[in-house]
Structures are given as structure tokens and as C-alpha cells.
Amino acid sequence: MNLANMPASFNPKPGRVLVTGAAGFLGSHLTDALLAIGHEVTGVDSLITGSKDNIAHLASNNRFKFVHADLCQPLPSDIANAKFDRIFHLASPASPVGYVKHQVVTLKINSLATMNLLELAERTGARIFMASTSECYGDPLEHPQKETYWGHVNPNGMRSMYDEAKRFMEAAAMAYHRERNVDTRLVRIFNTYGPRLALDDGRVVPAFIKQALTHQPMTVQGDGSQTRSLCYVDDEIRGFLLLMECPDYHLPVNIGNPDEVTVLHLAHEIRELANSRSIITHLPLPPDDPKQRCPDIALAKKLLDWQPTIARRQGLEKTVAFYRQKLGL
Numbered sequence: 001m002n003l004a005n006m007p008a009s010f011n012p013k014p015g016r017v018l019v020t021g022a023a024g025f026l027g028s029h030l031t032d033a034l035l036a037i038g039h040e041v042t043g044v045d046s047l048i049t050g051s052k053d054n055i056a057h058l059a060s061n062n063r064f065k066f067v068h069a070d071l072c073q074p075l076p077s078d079i080a081n082a083k084f085d086r087i088f089h090l091a092s093p094a095s096p097v098g099y100v101k102h103q104v105v106t107l108k109i110n111s112l113a114t115m116n117l118l119e120l121a122e123r124t125g126a127r128i129f130m131a132s133t134s135e136c137y138g139d140p141l142e143h144p145q146k147e148t149y150w151g152h153v154n155p156n157g158m159r160s161m162y163d164e165a166k167r168f169m170e171a172a173a174m175a176y177h178r179e180r181n182v183d184t185r186l187v188r189i190f191n192t193y194g195p196r197l198a199l200d201d202g203r204v205v206p207a208f209i210k211q212a213l214t215h216q217p218m219t220v221q222g223d224g225s226q227t228r229s230l231c232y233v234d235d236e237i238r239g240f241l242l243l244m245e246c247p248d249y250h251l252p253v254n255i256g257n258p259d260e261v262t263v264l265h266l267a268h269e270i271r272e273l274a275n276s277r278s279i280i281t282h283l284p285l286p287p288d289d290p291k292q293r294c295p296d297i298a299l300a301k302k303l304l305d306w307q308p309t310i311a312r313r314q315g316l317e318k319t320v321a322f323y324r325q326k327l328g329l
């Protein structure tokens, strides 16, 4: 991420920052940005869905420390006894493949582990940022989704371990803020893509890119008329940094790109960008798959002066180039 794109008013004092999920897709990009700002960063990760490859380039950075730990267990002593200025809590399986495979971990990391981190923030006076999700809106009946929409979620369906855990996380954040004055920030992240997404975790962009680059059939679920709104990772991380430093706002804020595209159109676009000979085939729609997702970002514009700047085609080009190199093609 290019810090030159941050507004002149963004000028945080370098401090000590904890990033949970630092070896994941968003956590590793966030860690890079925090180090570029000048912070000292402790990254913690169990590597259950992340990879050390995502932070290998930081091995010799003396302002970065990696702690390999499962946060569903009590906090490791080097975290529990440390003093952080900021905590970014991003650890959680995040793709349908990941959270269905790790259902109990998904529930615990967004509930018990989240409360342990809220208590750490309370004890040490750290500001804590928590990664919630557009999945809180479920299969929405309102379009686009504003933060004030309460959602349409199946409480016991095939995504419930994720949707409901994130809804609990939001309730926990607000309770610790309202009752104990913890300085919380809540982001509702919409579908984000870019380099370092795991290739095999079923998320639509890396799945299509891998199939296109290897000229395998590109598998569209259903007829592909369902829509997704895709945000390039640099825009998303810029939103995280601005929200963390925004004074005194504790309710959730949507950070995502309202540029909506059908899944079928996305498949064609990626096939073209990858110069692929893949054919496009169709699979059944998974249960509880949302038909439409699109953030209303009026609040982020007003509160943070944030909006995405990277067009989908530009972001996809960079992402295809990353995987082309990673796959040695």
C-alpha cells in the first residue's frame, strides 16, 4: 500500500501495535502498512488458514515480532503482559471453506478470544479495532446495505458459525465500550481481494484466477447472476488505518467497494485478463449464498473521507500478475 495516498491529516505517532491474524491476507498487508508508518508490530497467528509465506519478507525487520499461538487458548504471556497502543483483531477463518472446516475455532476466535483481547485493551488502555463483516447482513433484503440495516441471517445454517460469531463480536465490542469505556472500533469488511489471498480457500477471485491461469474450467456457482462488490486490498487497508485513528466513533463502519459485478461477468473479465482458454461451467449454488452484496459507504465517506480509488480492472490486473508469478507461469 502506498502511504502517499493517505491524507496529510493522517499522522499517527509511531507506537506498539498488536495485529492478530498477521500471517493472513489482510493481516499481512496491514502489518506492512503499520511498519511503513514506523510502528513496532507484534503479529500473532496460529497459521490455521494463514501462511508464513505472507510475512517471510519481514523476517529481518527488527520492528516486527511474530508469535505463533492459537488465540482460542489463553493469551500467551508475551502478549498478555505487554503494553500496546493499538490492537487490530483480524484473526478468524474468513472464507466459506475455512469457516465450515473450522467451525468451533470460528466461533471461539470471534467470541472468547475477542473478549480476552477486549480485556487486554481494557487493562492496558489500548484502542482496539475489530474485523467484522458484511456477512452480518446475511442474505440482505435491503440494497445496498447501510450500517443501520440489522440483516437477514440464518442463525443455524451453513454460514451461521461465522455470521453469528461476528454478530456476537459486534455485541461484545459495544458492551465493553458502553459498560467499561473500552476504546473500540468496528469495521464491516466487504469482499476484499488482492495478492496473498489463499489460492484454495474457495474465495471467488483467487479461485477464478487459478482456474484461468491454468486453463482449467472456471466454475461459476448457479447461473452467475448473483453479485459481489470487490474492494482491492490497498483501499481496504487505507480504510482500516483511517478508522483506527478516527476519534471517538464506536459503531460499525462499512469499508468496501460499491462497484457491483455479477459473478458471471467477473469470470469473463478474469478469463480475458489471464489470456485464458478456460471454458466457463456452472455448479449448484451453495446454501445461504447471498444473492446481492453491496456496501453503502456514505458513512465512511463522511466520517473518514474514505472511498475506494482502485478500479476493479486495475486491481484484478495486479492480482493476476501476482498469481502468475507465484504459480511460476
Ligand SMILES: NC(=O)c1ccc[n+]([C@@H]2O[C@H](COP(=O)([O-])OP(=O)(O)OC[C@H]3O[C@@H](n4cnc5c(N)ncnc54)[C@H](O)[C@@H]3O)[C@@H](O)[C@H]2O)c1
Binding pocket: 020, 021, 022, 023, 024, 025, 026, 027, 044, 045, 046, 047, 048, 049, 050, 051, 069, 070, 071, 072, 089, 090, 091, 092, 093, 094, 095, 098, 105, 109, 131, 132, 133, 134, 188, 189, 190, 191, 192, 193, 198
Ligand atoms: N478478506 C475479506 O474479504 C474479508 C471480508 C470480511 C471480513 N473479513 C475478516 O477479516 C479478517 C481477516 O480475513 P482474511 O481475509 O485476511 O483471512 P485469512 O484467513 O487470510 O487471515 C486470517 C488469519 O487469522 C488466523 N487465525 C485464525 N484463527 C486463529 C486463531 N484461533 N488464533 C490465531 N490466529 C488465527 C489465520 O491463521 C489467518 O492467518 C477476518 O476476521 C475476516 O473475518 C475478511
